[in-house]
Amino acid sequence: MSSEGNVEERKKLFEEIFKDREPFHWRTSISYKTVNKIVAKGYDTTELVEKGYGFMDVLFLIFQGRLPKPNEAKMLDYLLGAFCEHAISPSAAAARIVASGRPLINAAFAAGIMTFGMAHGPGWSHAEIMTEYLNRAEKEGKTLKEMAEILVKEHLEAKKPIMGIHQPQHVHGDPRAYAVIRKAFELGVAGKYVQFQLEIIKALEKAKGKRMHPNMVGAGVSVLLDLGFSPLAAWCIGVLARGFSCAAHAVEEMERERAWRGSFKTKMADLMSLEVQDPRISYDGPPDRPVPEKYIKCPSCGASELLPEFKACPYCGQKLK
Numbered sequence: 001m002s003s004e005g006n007v008e009e010r011k012k013l014f015e016e017i018f019k020d021r022e023p024f025h026w027r028t029s030i031s032y033k034t035v036n037k038i039v040a041k042g043y044d045t046t047e048l049v050e051k052g053y054g055f056m057d058v059l060f061l062i063f064q065g066r067l068p069k070p071n072e073a074k075m076l077d078y079l080l081g082a083f084c085e086h087a088i089s090p091s092a093a094a095a096r097i098v099a100s101g102r103p104l105i106n107a108a109f110a111a112g113i114m115t116f117g118m119a120h121g122p123g124w125s126h127a128e129i130m131t132e133y134l135n136r137a138e139k140e141g142k143t144l145k146e147m148a149e150i151l152v153k154e155h156l157e158a159k160k161p162i163m164g165i166h167q168p169q170h171v172h173g174d175p176r177a178y179a180v181i182r183k184a185f186e187l188g189v190a191g192k193y194v195q196f197q198l199e200i201i202k203a204l205e206k207a208k209g210k211r212m213h214p215n216m217v218g219a220g221v222s223v224l225l226d227l228g229f230s231p232l233a234a235w236c237i238g239v240l241a242r243g244f245s246c247a248a249h250a251v252e253e254m255e256r257e258r259a260w261r262g263s264f265k266t267k268m269a270d271l272m273s274l275e276v277q278d279p280r281i282s283y284d285g286p287p288d289r290p291v292p293e294k295y296i297k298c299p300s301c302g303a304s305e306l307l308p309e310f311k312a313c314p315y316c317g318q319k320l321k
């Protein structure tokens with residue numbers, strides 16, 4: 001059979017197998033655009049901003065398909081404003097270090113965003129855990145207080161940190177966290193997630209005999225969930241809000257600091273300076289030692305690159321050991 005015949009046969013077979021399948025096309029319920037407009041969830045986005053809607057409203061629209069009530073948009077604005085900046089933290093530090101190598105700046109703030117996970121801004125795992133235990137409470141007919149005690153007990157027994165609790169620097173509690181929770185009550189948006197978060201704090205205090213405080217993930221993500229965002233959406237919104245801070249740190253790094261951060265000319269010891277990596281303090285590997293010879297030379301014919309384990313020279317037969 002000729003190769004052309006093969007192609008024809010394969011084409012027919014494909015047509016037969018995929019006859020009920022549509023050709024590829026993008027599929028999204030979020031938005032569409034034409035030559036003249038961009039429409040998100042049915043609303044012309046230019047008309048939205050013309051009518052006074054802003055960024056917070058659009059976040060509700062694209063993640064939840066609805067425009068928020070004014071108190072909900074106010075809450076989101078308050079929350080993201082509080083969450084956006086947190087000085088030198090793993091994310092800002094990562095953005096700065098990457099920026100010091102002078103890549104395109106988006107690589108620097110992307111690096112900052114990439115630090116978010118299980119210890120720094122763990123919004124997704126917090127949201128998932130809250131949702132999982134709240135679902136369990138409903139299924140097992142437990143109150144929020146009872147389920148919070150179960151969550152704490154299970155985490156302490158497994159020696160796992162409880163997401164959303166504690167910030168190692170703000171030893172009296174992250175000043176933003178209680179403010180966010182207070183605001184949620186004031187604006188009437190605090191629901192079962194915020195209530196559950198507060199029960200977790202109480203249950204933890206009872207179990208440990210000392211008060212531990214919610215951090216911005218505990219407070220902020222609980223509020224985002226009460227505002228109707230899904231766990232993944234809450235995670236993305238928190239991470240991207242902090243992304244602005246990473247970008248600001250990267251911009252400052254590029255505009256104000258020396259590239260590489262290792263110059264001898266700066267007034268202050270810099271990040272990569274030799275004095276901050278003084279081997280007497282910062283090195284605890286093996287002591288300096290002579291580099292072993294990798295090859296030996298034949299004393300008779302002069303052939304080099306002979307392996308030290310050779311007993312005789314492979315070229316002239318000279319005994320080597």
Ligand SMILES: CC(C)(COP(=O)(O)OP(=O)(O)OC[C@H]1O[C@@H](n2cnc3c(N)ncnc32)[C@H](O)[C@@H]1OP(=O)(O)O)[C@@H](O)C(=O)NCCC(=O)NCCS
Nearest residue numbers: 118119120121122161162163164165166167168215216217
């Ligand atoms: C952020 C985090 C890694 C800091 O932990 P850390 O460096 O051990 O903090 P500290 O040294 O101040 O911890 C003090 C004590 O509290 C305990 N602890 C800290 N966070 C805890 C948590 N989330 N749940 C239970 N216990 C916790 C520590 O184990 C330590 O206990 P010990 O005194 O018995 O050793 C930790 O709090 C954590 O994993 N939190 C949950 C994740 C989170 O929400 N991160 C967002 C931070 S903004």
